[in-house]
Each structure stands twice: as structure tokens, then as C-alpha cells.
Amino acid sequence: MASTSCLSILVLVVALTASSASAQLSSTFYDTSCPNALSTIKSAVTTAVNNEPRMGASLLRLHFHDCFGCDGSVLLNDTATFTGEQGAIPNKNSLRGFTVIDNIKTQVEAVCNQTVSCADILAVAARDSVVALGGPSWTVLLGRRDSTNASKSNANSDLPGPSFNLANLTQLFANKGLNVTEMVALSGGHTIGQAQCRFFRDHIYNDTNINSTFASSLQGNCPQASGSGDANLAPLDATSATSFDNAYFTNLLSQKGLLHSDQELFNGGAADTTVQSFASSSSAFSSAFAAAMVKMGNISPKTGTQGEIRLTCSKVNS
Ligand code: HEM
CATH class of the missing domain: 1.10.420.10 (Peroxidase, domain 2)
Structure with missing residues (x-):
């Protein structure tokens, strides 16, 4: 009897772990854990775009370049253990907006500690940028978690180039x-x-x-x-x-x-x-x-127990 219930608990734990690891993104993800997340991001994006309209374009592109795997990996600086994506051919001396994302993250951390991922901030900032420049709005699905590594070679092979046919x-x-x-x-x-x-x-x-x-x-x-x-x-x-x-x-x-x-x-x-x-x-x-x-925005996000919620978007948590 005891071993049967142990087995049941084990099965339940495995099932819960598996389902949380493959959880779906959801528009209500931060409704309870960080109800002010979206309004904080929106006002920071609006300020940044009012200061420099091109920033709206740069933030949209950052999400795209993150999103051939939407996990915040594009924001990571190089470390001793990996070479990040910022030095990849489509990104080097080209991607912009990192400081704006860092500022937004600081503001979001001030309202909810270690709750909102950098990958989700990128997705929301892209939508808010398009809206700020007169484009359409949409409901952003949320719950992405941040990667703990990045790959320059994947960025080189996955992203399109201007000479492509x-x-x-x-x-x-x-x-x-x-x-x-x-x-x-x-x-x-x-x-x-x-x-x-x-x-x-x-x-x-x-x-x-x-x-x-x-x-x-x-x-x-x-x-x-x-x-x-x-x-x-x-x-x-x-x-x-x-x-x-x-x-x-x-x-x-x-x-x-x-x-x-x-x-x-x-x-x-x-x-x-x-x-x-x-x-x-x-x-x-x-x-x-x-x-x-x-x-x-739904391309291979990390969810559930995968990855982490970074404290600083440019580096993994220590
Ligand atoms: C179809 C394949 C694509 C190619 C080959 C491509 C290539 C490029 C290149 C070469 C630039 C100029 C970068 C620079 O001069 O530093 C650029 C800028 C930009 N791209 Fe793309 N792109 C593509 C798709 C997309 C997509 C899907 C989006 C967003 C949904 C996007 C959004 C942008 C934006 C907003 C800029 C301007 C960024 C700024 O002013 O800072 N691109 N793209």
C-alpha cells in the first residue's frame, strides 16, 4: 500500500513537472503576480519612442531577433562559457535598444521582484512600439522564461540576411x-x-x-x-x-x-x-x-520550470 502511494505521488510529480515545463503562454500570466507589469512597460516604451521615434523600430527588431527562439537570449552579453548573439553577423553594430530594455527591466523589478522575464518584456515592448508609431495592437501572450545561455552560431544560421532571395x-x-x-x-x-x-x-x-x-x-x-x-x-x-x-x-x-x-x-x-x-x-x-x-512570439519559448527569470537582462543570474 505504502509503495503504491509512493508510486502515485511520483507519477503525479512527474506529470506536474512535465505539464509545467511545456505550459502554454497566456495573456493573463502576470494578472495576479504582477498586475502593473504591462502598464509599466507601456509607459516606458511610450517615453522612449517619444524621445526618439526610431527606438520603436529598434525594439520591434530586437524581439524579432530574439524570437527565432523567444527566450531573451539576444540580450545576453558574452561570458566565459558562451559567445552571445550580439556579435552575430545580423546583429553586430546593428541591433539597438539594449539600454531601453535595461531601463524597463529596472522599472519592472521595482514593481515586482524577479517575476517578469526579459523575453516577455521584449514581446510587450515590440507591441507597444508598434502602437506608439500608429500601428495595430494585439494581445501579447506571456509566460516566457529567460534562457541561461545564448548561441552566436544559431543566430548566424537562423536569421535572414539582406542579400537573401x-x-x-x-x-x-x-x-x-x-x-x-x-x-x-x-x-x-x-x-x-x-x-x-x-x-x-x-x-x-x-x-x-x-x-x-x-x-x-x-x-x-x-x-x-x-x-x-x-x-x-x-x-x-x-x-x-x-x-x-x-x-x-x-x-x-x-x-x-x-x-x-x-x-x-x-x-x-x-x-x-x-x-x-x-x-x-x-x-x-x-x-x-x-x-x-x-x-x-510563440516560437520555442521556455516555460514552466525551464530557464529562469533574469534579474538583469544582459546576464544570467549568478
Ligand atoms: C525578411 C527578412 C528580413 C531581413 C533580411 C531583414 C534585414 C534587416 C536589415 C539588414 C536591417 C537594417 C539593419 C541595420 O542597418 O543596422 C533591418 C532593420 C529592421 N528590421 Fe528587418 N529584416 C527582416 C525581417 C524583419 C522582420 C520580420 C521584422 C519585424 C517583425 C523586422 C524589423 C526590422 C526593423 C523595425 C528594422 C529597423 C531597425 C532600426 O531602425 O533600428 N525585420 N532588417
């Missing part, structure tokens, strides 16, 4: 369970923010699927010689870089995508019809973007 892009998003429509919708994130000359130089000098007046206008601030003006900026959406709208797609219709990878989405291939539909309907884009952000 449609097949490369499609494959990379498919690897994360995102289809072509979702990929096109998410790429609409390029309706805000800036890119450095080194990422669009080839496109404006060597590609033919680009509006020639548009290419010439960009060449003035992005010299052809590599190493010259590499960090000079141009808006990803030349029409309205600080407004979250569907102009990114109308630009693509007139061959005014800034990156080679942007114009690949409207270049005679399978993504053309989706680009056209988002160009002709901002509400179709808004709802597809919001739904795809929720799906992206």
Missing part, C-alpha cells in the same frame, strides 16, 4: 513554422526604422529590379566603395519611416524596396499577390501583422 527567405521562415503570407506580413515591420548603407549598397548599385530615380537618390549618401559611408542611414520605408502603415508594400509595387531582400517579396514570385493585397488594404496588413506577431 525569395527561396532563402521562405526556407528560413518555414524553418520556424511561418508561411509565406506570415513572412510577408512580418516583413511589413520594415515600414519603420533605418538601415545602414552596407546592407543596401549592392541593391542600389548592382540590382536591376529597383526604381532608377530611387537608386540614384540613395547613392548620394551611400558611396559605392565598400568601407566608405558603411554606417550611413536610409529609411526602410522612404515614404513614412516613423509611421507604422502599409507604405512599405506600396513602395515595393514601384520597386522602391531598400534592401535586396525587401524587393524579393515583389519580384514576380509567389509572394507578389500577398504584397499586392497588403498594399491595397492597410486593414488586411494590420490584422495579418498582428496575428503573425503572436505566432512569431
Whole structure:
């Protein structure tokens, strides 16, 4: 009898552990444990975006780059035991917003000690950034936990690059369970923010699927010689870089995508019809973007007893 009940308890413990480790994200995750978490993040994001509108773009991109595994790993500095993601090719001298996330984390820790993960802060900050710049809102699912390690090589292999063609892009998003429509919708994130000359130089000098007046206008601030003006900026959406709208797609219709990878989405291939539909309907884009952000935010999160709630977003707890 005693051994039967011991066995039952063991089975129960194993079952509970397994279910908590694979727990689903939930919109109400902090309702009891930290009811002020979301309002604290929102007001900090609104302040940061009011100070510098581009910060909204930088925070959206941080979540995307975290989220090919949404576990806060992108925020970790290098340590003696691992080389983090910040030095990976798509991130180095490019990702921004770390200080803003650190400030938000400090404010959130002040209202609820070691309760809200850095991965969730990134997800909420991305949504609040889009809203602050006039874009759609959505309900962020919560309960991600933070990783205790990071991988530069995974970031290099998992994230897309500006020279990718449609097949490369499609494959990379498919690897994360995102289809072509979702990929096109998410790429609409390029309706805000800036890119450095080194990422669009080839496109404006060597590609033919680009509006020639548009290419010439960009060449003035992005010299052809590599190493010259590499960090000079141009808006990803030349029409309205600080407004979250569907102009990114109308630009693509007139061959005014800034990156080679942007114009690949409207270049005679399978993504053309989706680009056209988002160009002709901002509400179709808004709802597809919001739904795809929720799906992206669900890519292999750590939940339950996995990982930890970091005290400081840039380093694992000691
Ligand atoms: C489709 C594949 C994608 C490629 C190849 C790509 C590539 C890039 C590149 C090269 C930059 C410029 C970085 C720099 O100059 O420092 C950039 C910026 C940006 N990306 Fe993407 N990206 C992609 C998808 C996405 C997605 C899915 C999102 C969000 C949902 C996103 C959001 C942004 C934002 C907001 C910026 C501007 C950041 C800022 O101004 O700080 N991108 N992207």
C-alpha cells in the first residue's frame, strides 16, 4: 500500500513537472503576480519612442531577433562559457535598444521582484512600439522564461540576411513554422526604422529590379566603395519611416524596396499577390501583422520550470 502511494505521488510529480515545463503562454500570466507589469512597460516604451521615434523600430527588431527562439537570449552579453548573439553577423553594430530594455527591466523589478522575464518584456515592448508609431495592437501572450545561455552560431544560421532571395527567405521562415503570407506580413515591420548603407549598397548599385530615380537618390549618401559611408542611414520605408502603415508594400509595387531582400517579396514570385493585397488594404496588413506577431512570439519559448527569470537582462543570474 505504502509503495503504491509512493508510486502515485511520483507519477503525479512527474506529470506536474512535465505539464509545467511545456505550459502554454497566456495573456493573463502576470494578472495576479504582477498586475502593473504591462502598464509599466507601456509607459516606458511610450517615453522612449517619444524621445526618439526610431527606438520603436529598434525594439520591434530586437524581439524579432530574439524570437527565432523567444527566450531573451539576444540580450545576453558574452561570458566565459558562451559567445552571445550580439556579435552575430545580423546583429553586430546593428541591433539597438539594449539600454531601453535595461531601463524597463529596472522599472519592472521595482514593481515586482524577479517575476517578469526579459523575453516577455521584449514581446510587450515590440507591441507597444508598434502602437506608439500608429500601428495595430494585439494581445501579447506571456509566460516566457529567460534562457541561461545564448548561441552566436544559431543566430548566424537562423536569421535572414539582406542579400537573401525569395527561396532563402521562405526556407528560413518555414524553418520556424511561418508561411509565406506570415513572412510577408512580418516583413511589413520594415515600414519603420533605418538601415545602414552596407546592407543596401549592392541593391542600389548592382540590382536591376529597383526604381532608377530611387537608386540614384540613395547613392548620394551611400558611396559605392565598400568601407566608405558603411554606417550611413536610409529609411526602410522612404515614404513614412516613423509611421507604422502599409507604405512599405506600396513602395515595393514601384520597386522602391531598400534592401535586396525587401524587393524579393515583389519580384514576380509567389509572394507578389500577398504584397499586392497588403498594399491595397492597410486593414488586411494590420490584422495579418498582428496575428503573425503572436505566432512569431510563440516560437520555442521556455516555460514552466525551464530557464529562469533574469534579474538583469544582459546576464544570467549568478
Ligand atoms: C525578411 C527578412 C528580413 C531581413 C533580411 C531583414 C534585414 C534587416 C536589415 C539588414 C536591417 C537594417 C539593419 C541595420 O542597418 O543596422 C533591418 C532593420 C529592421 N528590421 Fe528587418 N529584416 C527582416 C525581417 C524583419 C522582420 C520580420 C521584422 C519585424 C517583425 C523586422 C524589423 C526590422 C526593423 C523595425 C528594422 C529597423 C531597425 C532600426 O531602425 O533600428 N525585420 N532588417
